Amino acid sequence: xxxxxxxxxxxxxxxxxxxxxxxxxxxxxxxxxxxxPPSRLAGIELPEDVRTEIAHVRRIxxxxxxxxxxxxxxxxxxxxADAVFAxxxxxxxxxxxxxxxxVANAHRLEALREHLLAEGDVALGELLQHHAQAxxxxxxxxxxxxxxxxxxNRPPHAYRELLRQLRALxxxxxxxxxxxxxDATN
Numbered sequence: 001x002x003x004x005x006x007x008x009x010x011x012x013x014x015x016x017x018x019x020x021x022x023x024x025x026x027x028x029x030x031x032x033x034x035x036x037p038p039s040r041l042a043g044i045e046l047p048e049d050v051r052t053e054i055a056h057v058r059r060i061x062x063x064x065x066x067x068x069x070x071x072x073x074x075x076x077x078x079x080x081a082d083a084v085f086a087x088x089x090x091x092x093x094x095x096x097x098x099x100x101x102x103v104a105n106a107h108r109l110e111a112l113r114e115h116l117l118a119e120g121d122v123a124l125g126e127l128l129q130h131h132a133q134a135x136x137x138x139x140x141x142x143x144x145x146x147x148x149x150x151x152x153n154r155p156p157h158a159y160r161e162l163l164r165q166l167r168a169l170x171x172x173x174x175x176x177x178x179x180x181x182x183d184a185t186n
Contacts, residue, residue, distance in 0.1 A: 022082075027074040029085060032092050034058060034070070045087045047080055109166050116143055116162070117150075131169050139165060 014022070033041065033054055041054065053073045060066045077085065116123045120143065128134055142165060145158035 023074065023078060026077045026085070027071065029088060029092070030054075030057075030070055030073045030077060033088060036092075040091070044091050047084060050076055050080070105170075109163060109170065112166060113159075113163050117146055117159075131173055133172070134169055 033044075033046075034057060036044075041051075046054075050073070053069075053076055057066060057069045057073055060069055112123075112127070116127065116139075121140070124136065124139060124143065127139070128136060139162070142158050142162040146156065146162055148154075149156050149158055
């Protein structure tokens with residue numbers, strides 16, 4: 001028999017799939033918290049029982065036992081409200097954004113290095129327009145040596161040094177831009 005209550009009046013419980021996704025998300029969060037250095041973990045607000053269990057899991061080295069304890073950690077985390085772990089998610093999310101930014105910058109510098117090797121003096125002139133403090137003679141020598149290493153199938157010492165120089169150039173220009181007063185940059 002049907003009751004007088006409408007089905008839409010009853011709050012719908014999460015589906016089994018949804019509960020499983022949430023449990024796996026907490027498992028992944030626990031795994032990510034284990035990878036953080038203790039100094040970073042100390043700055044994140046966590047319940048005390050979760051913090052002690054993280055310390056316990058870190059001491060375990062056997063892979064199967066570690067996974068079992070990690071599952072227990074996830075079970076402990078499920079006992080707490082989801083909002084309790086918002087600071088931990090925010091801290092880990094910020095790391096992901098910074099990591100993506102660093103990777104994108106590394107790819108950009110590698111592409112610049114390849115452009116310098118392919119185009120030579122034309123690309124070097126473009127680079128020097130943006131970075132006037134760069135040592136033209138040293139960069140030109142590194143480009144020439146890297147081309148020779150590639151042609152002679154030798155170890156890429158100059159190729160790597162060219163990337164180091166580009167990184168140093170990039171960091172020095174970003175530091176000088178950060179040290180400029182606001183009215184000078186406008």
